[in-house]
Amino acid sequence: xxxxxxxxxxxxxxxxxxxxxxxxxxxxxxxxxxxxxxxxxxxxxxxxxxxxxxxxxxxxxxxxxxxxxxxxxxxxxxxxxxxxxxxxxxxxxxxxxxxxxxxxxxxxxxxxxxxxxxxxxxxxxxxxxxxxxxxxxxxxxxxxxxxxxxxxxxxxx
Numbered sequence: 001x002x003x004x005x006x007x008x009x010x011x012x013x014x015x016x017x018x019x020x021x022x023x024x025x026x027x028x029x030x031x032x033x034x035x036x037x038x039x040x041x042x043x044x045x046x047x048x049x050x051x052x053x054x055x056x057x058x059x060x061x062x063x064x065x066x067x068x069x070x071x072x073x074x075x076x077x078x079x080x081x082x083x084x085x086x087x088x089x090x091x092x093x094x095x096x097x098x099x100x101x102x103x104x105x106x107x108x109x110x111x112x113x114x115x116x117x118x119x120x121x122x123x124x125x126x127x128x129x130x131x132x133x134x135x136x137x138x139x140x141x142x143x144x145x146x147x148x149x150x151x152x153x154x155x156x157x
Contacts, residue, residue, distance in 0.1 A: 004115060005041045007108035008072075009101075010051040011119035012150055016066050017059055024119055030154040031117070035070050040153075042072040045081075045107035047100050049074075075107040084109060087140065093132030098123050105133055109142045116147045125149050 015021065015028040035042055044067075052063055075081070084106035088094055094102050101123045108116045116133075118124040130147045137145055 003039065003041045005043060005111070005113045006115045006117050006153075007043045007045075007104070007111065007113040008048070009104045009116065009118040009120060009124065010048050011124075012117050013048065013052065013063050013067065014055070014059075015119055015150075017062050024150075027149075027151045027154050028119075031150040032066065032070070034154065042070060043075060043108065043111045043113050044072050045075040045104060045111075046077045047103045047107065051100065073111070075111045077103060077107070080110055081106045084136075084140070087136060088132070091132060091136060093129055093136065094123060105129075109133075109137055109140075109145060112143055113145060114143075115153070116145060117150055117153065118147065119149055121149070 012028060012031070015024045016032060018025040018028070034040065052060060055063065081103055085099060085102035088102040088105055089096050089099070094105075101120065104118075104124070105116060116124065123129065125147055133145060133147060137143065
């Protein structure tokens, strides 16, 4: 059986160490164990690494050590990613100020991911973005994609 291809945005990785939100951290660590067990094929984009680079030490080193423990594919940002991110903005799914979130979504669509996994309820895991992303996937010729928080995957989603 084919593994589901999941795109992890930066919010997921940053919750590997988030003692201020212990429930999210626990679910993220449970997801990480599933990833380490080979249950998913993981995709990241350069946006993730750019955003992680802004973290202070020792958190940045701690998060990077988690990434070193799993296999993943990195999607480089190119003109197609930028063009698709601009379509997301142009269709009113997200605003220009959320360009990195648009690039996460665009990278996941271009990489033919099955699921975008995010803790970003404000901009990514919400009805407007989920519906808008589905419409863009359909009208632009991409496969359908789901958007879930980690909890949906660790609880049998």
